[in-house]
Amino acid sequence: MAKLSAVLATTHHPFFYKATELTPTAEQIPQAAEWKAKVEAYRETLTAAEPDILVMVGADHFHQFFADNYPTFLIGKQPRYDATFYNEEREFGIPKYVLEGDEDLSGFMFKGLLDRGFDFSISHELKIDHSIICPIITTRPAADLPVVPIYTNIFAPPLPSPKRFWDLGRAIREIIDEYPTDKTIAAVGSGHLSLELGGPRQFGETGPDPVFDRNAIDWLSHGDIDSILQNVTFESMSGAGNATHGFMDLILMMGIAGRIEAAYVDELDLFHTREMYMTWYPEGDPR
Numbered sequence: 001m002a003k004l005s006a007v008l009a010t011t012h013h014p015f016f017y018k019a020t021e022l023t024p025t026a027e028q029i030p031q032a033a034e035w036k037a038k039v040e041a042y043r044e045t046l047t048a049a050e051p052d053i054l055v056m057v058g059a060d061h062f063h064q065f066f067a068d069n070y071p072t073f074l075i076g077k078q079p080r081y082d083a084t085f086y087n088e089e090r091e092f093g094i095p096k097y098v099l100e101g102d103e104d105l106s107g108f109m110f111k112g113l114l115d116r117g118f119d120f121s122i123s124h125e126l127k128i129d130h131s132i133i134c135p136i137i138t139t140r141p142a143a144d145l146p147v148v149p150i151y152t153n154i155f156a157p158p159l160p161s162p163k164r165f166w167d168l169g170r171a172i173r174e175i176i177d178e179y180p181t182d183k184t185i186a187a188v189g190s191g192h193l194s195l196e197l198g199g200p201r202q203f204g205e206t207g208p209d210p211v212f213d214r215n216a217i218d219w220l221s222h223g224d225i226d227s228i229l230q231n232v233t234f235e236s237m238s239g240a241g242n243a244t245h246g247f248m249d250l251i252l253m254m255g256i257a258g259r260i261e262a263a264y265v266d267e268l269d270l271f272h273t274r275e276m277y278m279t280w281y282p283e284g285d286p287r
């Protein structure tokens with residue numbers, strides 16, 4: 001059976017590469033050096049887990065799916081995936097990638113999800129955006145591992161509930177545990193803490209809701225799904241920022257890990273968002 005060696009949940013920030021690599025040192029934002037150091041330290045938590053395959057969770061930012069036909073949950077099943085859309089190159093300086101896929105695990109995962117009551121969409125022509133490429137840049141910049149991409153709807157209401165994201169994480173975990181292989185799998189997903197995009201609370205001194213961020217990191221790091229389900233609703237997330245619903249992808253990652261303590265928790269307050277870097281080791285800390 002497969003070994004699940006690590007589960008990573010992180011915020012994704014499309015400006016990271018531009019801010020720390022493409023901008024000359026003298027022109028970088030004051031947090032650039034600390035930001036890069038934190039990301040490099042976080043990367044070690046994945047490297048130490050020695051994965052052979054990455055199950056990656058993200059969400060399409062209206063690049064190929066739109067409000068008229070937005071899949072609630074979707075898995076890619078392809079030999080390879082093109083990545084990075086033109087606006088991401090233009091605005092964020094994110095490079096193009098071609099990621100290798102793992103069609104066998106995608107197919108096993110798809111069937112296993114259907115068997116567990118998750119009626120996924122499947123795509124054979126999925127293109128990856130920065131929700132998956134940002135964590136590739138931060139945690140596996142060599143981009144040398146096959147991936148199984150899972151996309152969720154955190155953008156086009158009505159959205160699935162926080163509990164549904166937790167349950168989906170639990171189902172993904174069962175399927176990974178049952179996958180007949182001697183390979184080692186890591187799960188890497190990105191989302192958000194409180195976040196405002198294009199609204200009146202964008203680009204403030206902190207993220208739009210520092211209290212939500214504090215609670216969110218606390219709940220996630222302790223595997224505390226009960227507190228999340230008591231406190232987090234579509235409405236409460238909307239109150240914390242118009243794009244805070246990306247938090248549900250972090251709940252999903254905690255679902256893959258289970259009710260365990262995170263082995264690694266770090267964060268960084270940028271000028272308009274709090275970044276979070278979290279890792280669980282379901283089978284023990286390899287470091």
Ligand SMILES: [Fe+2]
Nearest residue numbers: 012061130131
């Ligand atoms: Fe994003």
